[in-house]
Amino acid sequence: MDYILEGFREALKLLISFDKEVYDIITLSLFVSTTATIIASLICIPLGIHLGLKEFKGKRAFSRILYTSMSVPSVIVGLVVAIALSRRGPLGGLNLLYTPKAMIIAQTLLVTPLILGLTYSLSKNRGKEIEKVGTSLGAGRGDIIVLTIKELKLDLLVNVVTAFSRAISEVGAVMIVGGNIKNRTRVITTTISMMNSMGDYPMAIALGLVLLLMSFVINSLIYTYSGED
Amino acid sequence: MEISVVNLKKYYGEKQVLDIEELTIEKGKITGLIGPNGSGKSTLMNIISGIDLDFFGTIRYDGKPLDRSIYMNMTLVFQKPYLFRRRVYENIEYPLKVRGMDKGERIKKVENIIKRFEIEELREKKAHRLSGGESQKVSLARALIFEPKLLLLDEPTSNIDPESIKIMEREILRFNQETKGTVLIVTHNIEQSKRLCHNIIYLENGKVGYLE
Amino acid sequence: MKRFLALSISILLLFTILVGCKADSGQDVGEPEEEVVEESTEPAEEETAEDEVGGRIILSTTTSTQDSGLLDYILPVFEEKYGIEVDVVAVGTGKALQMGRDGDADILLVHAKESEEEFVAEGYGKARFDVMYNDFILVGPKDDPLKLKEKFPKDILGGLKTIAENEFTFVSRGDDSGTHKKELSIWKEAQIEPAGDWYLEAGSGMGDVLKITDEKQGYTISDRATYLNMRDELDLDIIIEGDENLFNQYGIIPINPEAFDDDVKGRINEEGAQIFLDWILSDEAQELIGEYGVEEFGMPLFVPNAK
Known part of the structure; x- marks a missing residue:
């Protein structure tokens, strides 16, 4: 039992002393997951709004496929990206495997169906009324999408944060395409996983605490903000 | 704008809710649409406004089929107004913005209509926190700001205070007189229809009967 | 409704993380432990x-x-x-x-x-x-850009020195494993402190490290068994072997x-x-x-x- 307490003590020491390695890892985690979430959001929010409002053939089947793909396991995404980017793969010439760029690509693909699905569902349920009013006031297709995004921005923000949380807490995809290389592609989750298999707990605990803290802060911010309205 | 409806049929599943052989709404006039609940008044308004496109038959606007320029020249004020989650000022400004009007002109127009509707004190308030009467006034102001050629009103004054009703009726009449815009208004209130309307259409079970 | 949504999402997230952590530590430690308690306290005398x-x-x-x-x-x-x-x-x-x-x-x-x-x-x-x-081997790109195979076929210390001097990509296990410790002890023997952009610490198992080495076309020290198991998928050859320092x-x-x-x-x-x-x-x-x-x-x- 002592080593657990010892682990916590060492963990706090690492955090308080602003240990460079720990904070580099945290920074990279935030950078990779934030970038991935932003890229996916920029594409999927307008697209999801558009698809949710539009009536088209096979919409029901489309919904079902989309909702299913929202929970695609991260290791599958990692595997697909690794195969595509490996030197022998179709995109091998880009030399991206085992770089932060590859991690961003993998996480972008991971959260894309999630953001698209959540946005689509929101737009399908709540967008019709906004579309009606917008149309009657002379808004064109593009205006309607912008209007719907602005009207639903709080809910969309909750969706984006959900996606970000998924990205920052996943280990499968970044481990496979990043390779957990020290000072280059090591993020919070891959480090925790590695430190555990090394039996080295303090850094794992420190990073675990940071991950927990981040979830708390982000979610309470959202909670307060959405509670205001 | 003159509206002519020919052979309009509308179904909800198996059930037929509208069956209108011929109906003309006169240009430049205020026409009242009355009838019991469930007679198809709101459905007709949605179809004429181009929001509901799922029907059989023909509707002509000044002799032409529905297109983008007609959308830009008509509007529908809903029974339950939906205001955007932003300030009252921005709500009223919205139709001018999507029409690409420059800022100076927008400010002039919005300030002017706010004054006429006597809602200066609402100007900076969040629109989704207004009371029923306030919302209806803002919603009508937002519709009138771009001077549509066809104004469709679906029971715009139900359940609101008499003072607000007075202002709204005054502005509807003024709009009609000053811009010669056509108005079609659904109302339950016979007194109101007498105050406002040149013509009355009576709708029952989705069919039309003209009244004096 | 939104409050509820936000709250449930927060709880769900927290829950996910907690469960995740628990599963992580429970797998290899917790379960066998309990079973041992049951089995080992009764020596099987009746066999x-x-x-x-x-x-x-x-x-x-x-x-x-x-x-x-x-x-x-x-x-x-x-x-x-x-x-x-x-x-x-x-x-x-x-x-x-x-x-x-x-x-x-x-x-x-x-x-x-x-x-x-x-x-x-x-x-x-x-x-x-x-x-x-067992023994370790130095593996590297098939074309052996540093020509270590010609110069140092059986001399790992010479090989590592050349890699360090040229700052050529070398992938280390970096996971505190026995192989990692072995690698570090050989660097020490060669009186080199490996560090810099060319020295990649993977923090991964041997298989992953071989894949990274293959991808980066660098050198690494691997155990023979894992390399032989994977060699068909790798563009890597054995460069140095048979040095006493490589025995494990x-x-x-x-x-x-x-x-x-x-x-x-x-x-x-x-x-x-x-x-x-x-x-x-x-x-x-x-x-x-x-x-x-x-x-x-x-x-x-x-x-x-x-x-």
């Missing part, structure tokens, strides 16, 4: 067969013995003979030793001699015995129950561990070790050397 002892031991070992397939080859023979089941927990040497210190294993099979002797000296292990050795000794250490409090002590299957120790040092087991891999690769992967 009829002469050799059958019954029960279950936890063997904490390095990934290399598991991944190479050696344990799958030899353990069934032992289990059949004594009726003792062997639960293998394959982790890095660091973690394996930590499990020993925590009383989560009955016997260790690892390869980091210094750490092992320290472990015994601390009183957690009863003693340490040589079991077998495996040791076996039964855990000393006396090092623990009573409640932990009760969970350790001392008797089972002793039987396993005697067996793996016996001629029978040593022969099995020596023949493993000959069929598939044309050479043994491990050389038995118990005394």
Whole structure:
């Protein structure tokens, strides 16, 4: 039992002393997951709004496929990206495997169906009324999408944060395409996983605490903000 | 704008809710649409406004089929107004913005209509926190700001205070007189229809009967 | 509604993280532990067969013995003979030793001699015995850009010096495993402190490190077994082999129950561990070790050397 307490003590020491390695890892985690979430959001929010409002053939089947793909396991995404980017793969010439760029690509693909699905569902349920009013006031297709995004921005923000949380807490995809290389592609989750298999707990605990803290802060911010309205 | 409806049929599943052989709404006039609940008044308004496109038959606007320029020249004020989650000022400004009007002109127009509707004190308030009467006034102001050629009103004054009703009726009449815009208004209130309307259409079970 | 949504999302997230953490630590430590309590407190006296002892031991070992397939080859023979089941927990040497210190294993099979002797000296292990050795190799790109194969076919120290001088990409395990420790000890022997952009610390298992090396077309030190298993998928060749510095000794250490409090002590299957120790040092087991891999690769992967 002592080593657990010892682990916590060492963990706090690492955090308080602003240990460079720990904070580099945290920074990279935030950078990779934030970038991935932003890229996916920029594409999927307008697209999801558009698809949710539009009536088209096979919409029901489309919904079902989309909702299913929202929970695609991260290791599958990692595997697909690794195969595509490996030197022998179709995109091998880009030399991206085992770089932060590859991690961003993998996480972008991971959260894309999630953001698209959540946005689509929101737009399908709540967008019709906004579309009606917008149309009657002379808004064109593009205006309607912008209007719907602005009207639903709080809910969309909750969706984006959900996606970000998924990205920052996943280990499968970044481990496979990043390779957990020290000072280059090591993020919070891959480090925790590695430190555990090394039996080295303090850094794992420190990073675990940071991950927990981040979830708390982000979610309470959202909670307060959405509670205001 | 003159509206002519020919052979309009509308179904909800198996059930037929509208069956209108011929109906003309006169240009430049205020026409009242009355009838019991469930007679198809709101459905007709949605179809004429181009929001509901799922029907059989023909509707002509000044002799032409529905297109983008007609959308830009008509509007529908809903029974339950939906205001955007932003300030009252921005709500009223919205139709001018999507029409690409420059800022100076927008400010002039919005300030002017706010004054006429006597809602200066609402100007900076969040629109989704207004009371029923306030919302209806803002919603009508937002519709009138771009001077549509066809104004469709679906029971715009139900359940609101008499003072607000007075202002709204005054502005509807003024709009009609000053811009010669056509108005079609659904109302339950016979007194109101007498105050406002040149013509009355009576709708029952989705069919039309003209009244004096 | 939105409050509710936000709240449920927060709770869900928190829950996910908590469950995630729990699953992580529970897998290799928690479960076997409980089973041992049940099995080991009742020595199987009623067993009829002469050799059958019954029960279950936890063997904490390095990934290399598991991944190479050696344990799958030899353990069934032992289990059949004594009726003792062997639960293998394959982790890095660091973690394996930590499990020993925590009383989560009955016997260790690892390869980091210094750490092992320290472990015994601390009183957690009863003693340490040589079991077998395997050898490491330096692998690198097929075209061998530094021409190490010509210059240093059997001299790992010369090879590493050249890599460091040229700052050529070298991928290290970086995971505190026995192989990692071995690699570091060779660098030390070569009097080089590897650091810089060219020195990649992967923090991963041997298979992943070989893939990264392949991808970056750099050099790495690998155990022969893992490399042979994967060589068809890799554009990597053996560059340096046969240097004495590359030999890797495996040791076996039964855990000393006396090092623990009573409640932990009760969970350790001392008797089972002793039987396993005697067996793996016996001629029978040593022969099995020596023949493993000959069929598939044309050479043994491990050389038995118990005394």
